[in-house]
Amino acid sequence: MQAARGAPLSSSGRSSPSRPGDRRTSRLLLxxxxxxxxxxxxxxxxxxxxxxxxxxxxxxxxxxxGLRLVYNPGAAFSMGTSATELLTGFACIAAIVVLVLSFRVSSRLWAVGLGFLLAGIAGNLTDRLFREPGFFRGHVVDFLALPNFPVFNVADMCINVAAFVIIVQAVRGIRLDGSREAAEEKTTELPGSNDE
Known part of the structure; x- marks a missing residue:
């Protein structure tokens, strides 16, 4: 019935992944x-x-x-200021992971979320690699100031938007390839159904 309506299901009960054209479009969007x-x-x-x-x-x-210029050696929102090199290494790994995932994405919302995430990681990583005091130890430029809140930048906002989108997609059960997890496998049996 579902296959006749154009929504085929795989044998596992999950909707089939998107077509290659969807993957190209999603990747370009990302x-x-x-x-x-x-x-x-x-x-x-x-x-x-x-x-x-x-x-x-x-x-x-x-x-x-307000706008207030500060140079942040730590992570987003001025956390981990004494671990600049460690944070830079972690950001490099995170960027590689997102790049690998980008080849699997066929969902447009996932593409937007991963695009925000990669932009956020790359924005602050660029500062760490190429700004003073030196390669891998550079301080991130922060300039957006809210009351009673650490100064931040556009890359920090991107990372937070990405986290929201990823949580939404996970809650909805949408995978990177656009397929949807079955709500629940109906494998549980009634009590006593195995009694002979």
């Missing part, structure tokens, strides 16, 4: 999202360094949002 957001991240960091004074806050939306 790379487009990554490139656009990476350019936005690096451009805003350049503008922050050009127009802001370190430690001085410029109000944008009153007390709600």
């Amino acid at each position: 790379w487009a999202v990554t490139v656009v957001l990476l350019v936005v991240d690096q451009t805003t960091k350049h503008l922050a360094e050009t127009h802001l004074v370190i430690g001085e806050t410029k109000p944008i939306l009153g007390d709600l949002l």
